[in-house]
Amino acid sequence: MTNPLLADWDTPFKLAPFDTISDDDFAPAFEGALAAHKVEIAAIADHAEAPSFANTIEALESAGAALDKVLSVFFSVAGAESNPAREMLQRDFSPKLAAHSAEISANKALFARIKTLWEARESLALNAEQQRVLMLTHRGFLRGGAALEGDADARMKEIKGRLAVLGTEFTQNLLADERDWFMPLAEEDLEGLPGFAVDAARAAGAEKGAEGPVVTLSRSIIVPFLQFSPRRGLREKALAAWAARGANGGETDNREIAAEILALREERAKLLGYGSFADYKLETEMAKTPEAVRSLLMEVWAPAKAQAEADAAVLTEMMHADGVNGDLAPWDWRYYAEKRRKAEHDLDEAALKPYLQLERMIAASFACATKLFGLEFKELDVPLYHEDCQAWEVTRGGEHVAVFIGDYFARGGKRSGAWCSAMRGQAKFPEVQGPVVINVCNFAKGEPALLSYDDARTLFHEFGHALHQMLSNVTYESISGTSVARDFVELPSQLYEHWLEVPEVLAEYAIHAETGAPMPQEMLEKVLGAANFDQGFATVEYVASALVDLAFHEGAAPRDPMAKQAEVLAELGMPAAITMRHATPHFAHVFAGDGYSSGYYSYMWSEVMDADAFEAFEEVGDAFDPKTAKALEQHILSTGGSVEADALYTRFRGRLPGVEALLKGRGLAAG
Structure with missing residues (x-):
């Protein structure tokens, strides 16, 4: 019988036939697709004709379709519905994929063809998007080690393979601690x-x-x-x-793994001629340099710390009034902050939550997309990988745009956090394909499921990422959707959070779970009035994590990351009652893979833009202004990585923003 992962999917919208796929199918499908991709790469590298954009760059774009198909299904279920078999497969696949990627990067014949095209680029009559894809391909091979020779070349392959193993171990250790x-x-x-x-x-x-x-x-x-x-x-x-x-000792302890990852990253960067891993990583981001990142973070740190210290004094007084002596501790902060919020804003999370029903908040996120971009959502009855999942067809003007899948509930086999991924990216080459996008969250189940306000923001945040994928309109999948600079990728997601705070959205969709009554105007005003509540705490725990991440990668890799973490926090004067949002042993953003390594700052870099971008709507007095929404789609959401991020933002807003809008938005601006 044909392996369902390798068969042509005769399903609605060519969705994966989850009802026919078993764990036993993954390994043979992976091996077969991997072998096929190797043959495709060899054919491109050894092509008898002189290199052309079509027979080299476009050939690379279309190669590996079977492997992409297998991996999109596997990694979707491995992250959201893990089990021992899938964890074992992940440990097997990761080093093989790293070795395969390293072999492609080190293929001298293939790189020679790409280099020839790059050097002749002015004579190739390429359009702007093709020029961009050629540049990114050439740069990616260089940064992957294609120009290395001999021992350096061999060592780079070893480093990549080992990093893949360590990243998988880090993730699985963390999941085990959270699950058990x-x-x-x-x-x-x-x-x-x-x-x-x-x-x-x-x-x-x-x-x-x-x-x-x-x-x-x-x-x-x-x-x-x-x-x-x-x-x-x-x-x-x-x-x-x-x-x-990740720091409990024994088999699931991540501290030595983190140290080895940092050492290997430093070695990798130096093999490529960079002074540090941060120099290497930030070269392709909007920030460009570690100095620019540190400047932004420290500009925010000072007012955030001052606010947090003032808040700590108030919470300490409240704790002492309860008869608890001594210093405010990290396990006290949220308890007394909640009491303070109720006292000062008369806003009770327990009273608020019945108005934030999951299904209503999903509907609200869809309704905003309808008003802004004309998208329509129709629920689909299709097999998915878990009974909790829901799927919708997304259309505009009667035309298919995408399939959106939501997987919202916490469960034992799901890694923590929330994320968006594309099981299939948007593209027009080698054929037109609509994206299949998934949002994964970890909300508590209930009848009905009720969200905190932070949960609702998370839902809107991840749907902002989904819109970036769904509204993509480029030719090549390698630059579609969220294939952008890391410190730009959070702009659409963080920007979309603002629509949750639009009064007319809450007025229509925040309906009490038991009475069906809309949120009272008084409560609505309290919700919006308390939007900046406890931002000193939130900003300090985030910025501390970002500065530790940067310090790990700026210079020599620390032999003891925990000692380095303590050193950084001591230098900052970290308030004693606040901990890092992500301490090193469970800092999955940084150690589960290279994605946010030396890049955790990017949420704040993007927030500088999202605060300024929403002001574009506020300036015209309409959160759903059609002209501004069209400009947002045209210049940000539809363009993927086809243009440099700073150029895209400037096209939308006419300039790059300063930090003032962010400080104002967090209630940290002076005066």
Whole structure:
């Protein structure tokens, strides 16, 4: 029988036939597709005719279609619905993929053809997009080590292979720690917890096979517990487990893995002639240099720290008034911040949450896309990899645009966090293909599922990434959608969060789960008024993580990353009651792969732009202004990586922004 992963998919929109795919299909499909791609690469490199854009660059663009198909399915399920078989396959596939990529980068005959085209580029009569693809291909091969010879060439292959193994181990260790830990709660331990948190704890207990409710390390469960539980000892125990992920000793400890990853990255950069890994990594980003990144982060750090210290003093007084002596601790902050929010803004998370039903927030995110870009969403009945998943066809003017898949609920086999990926990217070459885009989140289940305001922002954030994929309109898949500079990729996602705060959106879609009543105007005003609440805390925990990431990669790799982390935090004067958002042993952004390594700052770099970009709508007095929305799609969302990011933003806004809009948006501006 034909392996379903390698067959032609005669399914609606050529979606993966998940109902016919088993774990046993992945390995033979992978090996077969990998072998086929090697044959395709050899044919391009050894082509008898002189190199042309068509027989070299376009041939590379269309090669590997079978491998892409297999891997898009595998990595989607491996991240969102892991099991021991898939974890074993991931450990097997990762080094093989790294070796395959290294072989392509080191193929001297192939690079010679690309180099010939690059040197003759002025005479090739290429259009702007083709010129861009040629430049990126040439640059990618150079940065991949194509010009290295001898021992350096061989060592680069070894480094890439080892980094792939280590990244997979880091991810799986973190998942194991998150999956295996839970804290049983006695009935009296539920005191102070709102109904939604109790329901989530009971559901988590049922999933874990426990006799009663539990706290797990799912953010959607542990954060409400830290916010509402008056039991300080249990808060301390829960936060300690959250902070210790990847640092518990034994087989799942990530500290030595992190040290080896940093050393290998430094060696890789120096083989390519760069002073540091940060120099190498940032060369292709908007920031360009470590100095530019540090300048931005420190410009935000000072006002954020000042605000956090002022807030800490208030929270400490509240804690002392409760009869708890001593210093405010990290496991106290969220509890007293929630009390303060209720007191100062009369905004109670427990009262707010029934208005933020998951299904209503999904509908709100779709409705905003309809108003802004004319997109329509129709639910599909198709097989998917888990019963929790939902799928929609996305159309515009009756024409197919994309398929969107949402996988929203936390479960044991899903890695933590939230992300967007394309199971198939948009392209017009070698044939027209619409994207298949997936958003994965970790919200607590419930009947109905209720979100915190941060959860709702996360939903809008990931859907902003999805729009970047769905509205892409380029020829070549290698530059479609989110294939842009890392410090630009968060602009569409962070910008889309702003529409959640548009009063008319909340007024229409924030409907009480039990009564069906719309959110009262008074509560709506409180929600919007409290938007900047506790931004000192949020900004400090984020910027500290970004500065530690930068310090890891700026100079010589630290032999002891934990000591380096402590050194950086001490130099910053990190407030004692706040921890890094992502400490080193569970800093998956940085160590699960190269994606955000030396690049965690990019959320803030993008936020500088998103704060300024939304002002374009505010300046015309309409969050759904058609002309501004059209410009946003034309210059940002549809262009992928076909043009340099700073040029795209300047086309949209007429200039590049400063940090002022960000500080204003976070309530950290002076005065």
